[in-house]
Amino acid sequence: MSVCVAEWKGYKFNVIDTPGVEDFHGDLESVLRVVDAVIVVIDATTGVEGGTEKVWEAADKYELPRMIFINKMDKENASFENALASVDEVLETRTAVTQVPIGKEADFKGVVDLIQMGAFTEPQDNKPSPKSETPSELEAQAEEMREQLVDVAAESDDELIEKFFEG
Incomplete structure (x- = not known):
């Protein structure tokens, strides 16, 4: 431990x-x-x-x-x-998935954040990467998984989902 x-x-x-x-x-x-x-x-x-x-x-x-x-x-x-x-x-x-990977194995590059709907890749020079556009090949999957995330959140609490998307 x-x-x-x-x-x-x-x-x-x-x-x-x-x-x-x-x-x-x-x-x-x-x-x-x-x-x-x-x-x-x-x-x-x-x-x-x-x-x-x-x-x-x-x-x-x-x-x-x-x-x-x-x-x-x-x-x-x-x-x-x-x-x-x-x-x-x-x-x-x-x-309730909140991030989807960009690539896998040797091609793993980062994640698409389903809350912010943007991509985050490996840090450069020890600084976090800025949010960028979701890769086109992941747009449909990201939208579908975001809808599932919203559904799961909505099942639990309406106030919670409002706070969730307000940040």
């Missing part, structure tokens, strides 16, 4: 990294008792694994909100679609 403290815009974040393997399930339980939310990291090359299911079940037990981060999009055999499908199927949940 490791801990990292960060501040952003006046907010303090304590990030606690726990291994997803079953050997450390006791550590996971003790951490989940004191956190406000969980980020579940999914490998784009393998999708949901056994340890991921245990983390998800433990987060259910403590009724914790979750965010899923699909990483390793730049690795061989990476598939955002397959990883996302494994989340929906194995974890029996409905996801």
Whole structure:
């Protein structure tokens, strides 16, 4: 287990990294008792694994909100679609995608943000890239996934969706 403290815009974040393997399930339980939310990291090359299911079940037990981060999009055999499908199927949940990858494997370039509807690519000179136009080959997919995102948000709370799109 490791801990990292960060501040952003006046907010303090304590990030606690726990291994997803079953050997450390006791550590996971003790951490989940004191956190406000969980980020579940999914490998784009393998999708949901056994340890991921245990983390998800433990987060259910403590009724914790979750965010899923699909990483390793730049690795061989990476598939955002397959990883996302494994989340929906194995974890029996409905996801609300907020970003779509631009490319995969060696051609991974960045993401299209579905809230801002723009592309963000690799930082240059250690500075964040400015928002740019969505690549034309991803426009239809981005629009469709944004509609799905709005639908999922609207199902939960009208006020929430207003705040969501106001920034």
